[in-house]
Amino acid sequence: MIRSMNKFEKAQTVLNEIDAEGWLIVCVEDSDINSRFMIGVTSHARHYIYIGADGKHKVIAVEMEAPMIARSLKDKGVNADVVSYNSMLELTTLLIPLVNKPRIALNFGNEILSPEGTAFADQIRVGDFFSMKTLAPQTEFISAAPIIERLRSVKSSEELKDLRNVCKATLELLEKFPDWVKVGMTEKEVKAKLEYEYMKVGRPSFPAIVATGAHSADPHHNTSSKKIEPGVLLVDTGLQIDEMCSDITWTFWVRDKPVQEFITAYDALFESKEIAHNFFTDGTPNNLPAKKCRKYLADKGYDHEKLFFHGYGHSLGFEAHDIGGRINWNMPDNIKLKENMVYTSEPGLYWTDKWGIRLEDDVIIGKDKCEKVTYNSKDPMII
Amino acid sequence: MIRSMNKFEKAQTVLNEIDAEGWLIVCVEDSDINSRFMIGVTSHARHYIYIGADGKHKVIAVEMEAPMIARSLKDKGVNADVVSYNSMLELTTLLIPLVNKPRIALNFGNEILSPEGTAFADQIRVGDFFSMKTLAPQTEFISAAPIIERLRSVKSSEELKDLRNVCKATLELLEKFPDWVKVGMTEKEVKAKLEYEYMKVGRPSFPAIVATGAHSADPHHNTSSKKIEPGVLLVDTGLQIDEMCSDITWTFWVRDKPVQEFITAYDALFESKEIAHNFFTDGTPNNLPAKKCRKYLADKGYDHEKLFFHGYGHSLGFEAHDIGGRINWNMPDNIKLKENMVYTSEPGLYWTDKWGIRLEDDVIIGKDKCEKVTYNSKDPMII
Numbered sequence: 001m002i003r004s005m006n007k008f009e010k011a012q013t014v015l016n017e018i019d020a021e022g023w024l025i026v027c028v029e030d031s032d033i034n035s036r037f038m039i040g041v042t043s044h045a046r047h048y049i050y051i052g053a054d055g056k057h058k059v060i061a062v063e064m065e066a067p068m069i070a071r072s073l074k075d076k077g078v079n080a081d082v083v084s085y086n087s088m089l090e091l092t093t094l095l096i097p098l099v100n101k102p103r104i105a106l107n108f109g110n111e112i113l114s115p116e117g118t119a120f121a122d123q124i125r126v127g128d129f130f131s132m133k134t135l136a137p138q139t140e141f142i143s144a145a146p147i148i149e150r151l152r153s154v155k156s157s158e159e160l161k162d163l164r165n166v167c168k169a170t171l172e173l174l175e176k177f178p179d180w181v182k183v184g185m186t187e188k189e190v191k192a193k194l195e196y197e198y199m200k201v202g203r204p205s206f207p208a209i210v211a212t213g214a215h216s217a218d219p220h221h222n223t224s225s226k227k228i229e230p231g232v233l234l235v236d237t238g239l240q241i242d243e244m245c246s247d248i249t250w251t252f253w254v255r256d257k258p259v260q261e262f263i264t265a266y267d268a269l270f271e272s273k274e275i276a277h278n279f280f281t282d283g284t285p286n287n288l289p290a291k292k293c294r295k296y297l298a299d300k301g302y303d304h305e306k307l308f309f310h311g312y313g314h315s316l317g318f319e320a321h322d323i324g325g326r327i328n329w330n331m332p333d334n335i336k337l338k339e340n341m342v343y344t345s346e347p348g349l350y351w352t353d354k355w356g357i358r359l360e361d362d363v364i365i366g367k368d369k370c371e372k373v374t375y376n377s378k379d380p381m382i383i
Numbered sequence: 384m385i386r387s388m389n390k391f392e393k394a395q396t397v398l399n400e401i402d403a404e405g406w407l408i409v410c411v412e413d414s415d416i417n418s419r420f421m422i423g424v425t426s427h428a429r430h431y432i433y434i435g436a437d438g439k440h441k442v443i444a445v446e447m448e449a450p451m452i453a454r455s456l457k458d459k460g461v462n463a464d465v466v467s468y469n470s471m472l473e474l475t476t477l478l479i480p481l482v483n484k485p486r487i488a489l490n491f492g493n494e495i496l497s498p499e500g501t502a503f504a505d506q507i508r509v510g511d512f513f514s515m516k517t518l519a520p521q522t523e524f525i526s527a528a529p530i531i532e533r534l535r536s537v538k539s540s541e542e543l544k545d546l547r548n549v550c551k552a553t554l555e556l557l558e559k560f561p562d563w564v565k566v567g568m569t570e571k572e573v574k575a576k577l578e579y580e581y582m583k584v585g586r587p588s589f590p591a592i593v594a595t596g597a598h599s600a601d602p603h604h605n606t607s608s609k610k611i612e613p614g615v616l617l618v619d620t621g622l623q624i625d626e627m628c629s630d631i632t633w634t635f636w637v638r639d640k641p642v643q644e645f646i647t648a649y650d651a652l653f654e655s656k657e658i659a660h661n662f663f664t665d666g667t668p669n670n671l672p673a674k675k676c677r678k679y680l681a682d683k684g685y686d687h688e689k690l691f692f693h694g695y696g697h698s699l700g701f702e703a704h705d706i707g708g709r710i711n712w713n714m715p716d717n718i719k720l721k722e723n724m725v726y727t728s729e730p731g732l733y734w735t736d737k738w739g740i741r742l743e744d745d746v747i748i749g750k751d752k753c754e755k756v757t758y759n760s761k762d763p764m765i766i
Contacts, residue, residue, distance in 0.1 A: 192582030199575030
């Protein structure tokens with residue numbers, strides 16, 4: 001059996017295509033996503049990961065982290081030279097030969113304020129960028145966007161398997177939600193208990209949003225010390241196990257029978273989402289699922305421009321907001337979905353100071369039809 | 384009673400001193416520390432915070448977050464205009480008048496690879512920096528380092544009060560540790576339970592390091608699924624309540640009587656820390672406490688260069704690694720401690736593949752003597 005390429009080997013392939021000698025990931029203090037993705041372990045100090053087109057990879061880390069990084073790379077079958085530095089002088093001495101080459105890729109983006117831009121690659125900070133220019137004035141530094149895109153945009157079959165598993169694990173925990181959530185618990189207590197369960201098997205892929213009553217009208221509500229009250233309870237949460245992340249929103253009704261207005265809006269959102277899923281297919285412009293959803297909501301009498309004031313979905317995978325164009329009705333036509341990309345599908349309707357509903361699923365883009373890897377209840381769940 | 388200045392007013396004072404019209408905080412996706420610090424709420428989308436020297440402050444955020452940010456600023460008594468954007472075109476239209484002024488401060492650092500540099504201010508990404516240059520080609524962009532330093536380096540009496548409180552709350556939870564930690568629990572389970580307690584009152588200030596046996600020899604060990612075994616158990620953890628963070632390491636012995644080698648090393652580290660604290664005073668070079676600690680360890684026969692391969696301490700407060708020079712024996716003499724700065728004090732001794740010990744306290748720098756706001760047990764605690 002031929003083993004599949006590891007991430008370093010995949011990056012090498014792209015480096016050779018774009019005619020660059022190496023890709024340097026510069027990380028300050030904590031690991032950024034691309035660092036964790038490549039070395040498989042979180043560093044808490046300044047470190048540099050160099051992927052050579054010639055297969056001569058190097059990691060420069062502080063002395064107290066170098067052994068841990070070396071072990072992680074060995075476990076992944078990556079052959080890399082891990083060296084440590086004790087002072088800024090030692091660090092620059094190690095960096096100079098590494099970056100003094102004709103073309104080196106760095107994690108910066110171009111055309112940041114354009115939807116066609118490569119903001120997803122923009123990780124390196126200004127001071128660090130100019131320090132590289134100082135250490136290697138002759139080097140042509142190019143954006144690593146093509147490498148990052150190739151590595152993280154379309155998911156492999158192993159990655160999709162991990163995605164299905166993490167989604168399943170999240171749903172199992174969410175199913176138990178009505179058994180233990182009670183009126184009078186604070187939003188924070190609910191978040192804490194849910195994430196405690198996550199931490200036993202992985203970690204939260206982002207801090208959970210637990211929003212009671214009027215808080216549910218803020219899509220990015222910061223979970224607070226307010227007590228859960230009867231009425232709407234919105235929970236937007238995700239789990240990460242190893243690499244893959246889930247991101248799910250369920251909107252519950254707490255105590256008694258939901259008001260008719262809630263049921264009607266819930267039903268409309270649920271149906272609008274199902275309609276959108278028909279367009280989660282290879283080659284479809286990213287704007288189309290969102291347009292179809294909004295058309296349905298408008299037909300049902302909802303002023304969607306006023307009540308649904310966020311995008312329809314975002315790329316998901318190695319982080320809760322992974323790289324790739326959003327699904328949104330105002331995206332340009334030339335940005336298109338591809339098979340085995342993963343997206344959230346999350347229409348919402350919000351009435352400020354009253355309540356909001358959002359139903360969010362995770363979906364794998366398919367050739368002719370998509371695969372939903374999470375679900376929302378067809379009828380509102382009562383707690 | 385005269386009310387104390389809020390953060391926007393403090394920043395205005397510095398802006399006027401450095402003759403800049405405004406300070407623009409540029410944030411992509413999630414809030415960075417300076418964004419959270421200023422607006423008091425976490426954003427999950429691209430946003431811009433403009434602090435005007437003339438008191439005309441502005442926040443540009445996505446529509447779904449603008450109301451939440453406006454409420455948070457109002458609660459803090461900050462008068463700022465919060466506006467929303469729906470497209471990149473709307474965003475650039477809003478940004479152009481904001482940054483087309485003679486001098487604007489941005490969060491970038493200079494001389495990143497020098498201990499005297501301002502890496503602490505380096506937050507803005509390369510693509511974002513150049514997009515600002517494109518929108519305002521005539522503007523002189525300067526580093527916001529002097530503003531950030533003034534706002535976050537030396538802590539106010541209210542901030543120190545909050546620090547004492549968060550340290551007290553952390554210690555109370557750590558004291559209970561021996562009641563529930565058992566051989567056979569995984570490191571992850573121990574972390575999850577501890578952080579569950581944190582989340583009820585705040586949040587972890589960083590992911591806890593729980594390291595059993597040989598894992599304790601990696602100072603930045605990534606908490607794993609390994610089961611707690613008899614012997615050394617190192618826990619490095621911190622809590623954040625509102626703004627202030629704690630950061631504490633306790634090293635336990637699990638089951639039976641510790642081996643003599645452990646007791647001897649623990650005692651030496653404890654004493655070396657107490658000696659260093661005599662030099663946690665205003666005007667002392669940052670290197671001095673570390674030198675005194677290492678001298679003591681050397682006198683006790685420990686090869687400190689080999690066994691204690693990390694810095695002595697770091698600034699603490701608004702984040703677990705706050706801004707300010709490290710305490711380390713190789714720091715230049717001209718970097719000095721100041722009254723009401725807060726530092727960790729964390730000597731360690733590590734034997735690779737065997738075990739390590741680290742004892743970490745949090746300390747407020749005083750005029751003539753420091754104030755320890757946490758403690759470690761004088762004798763090893765047994766679980």
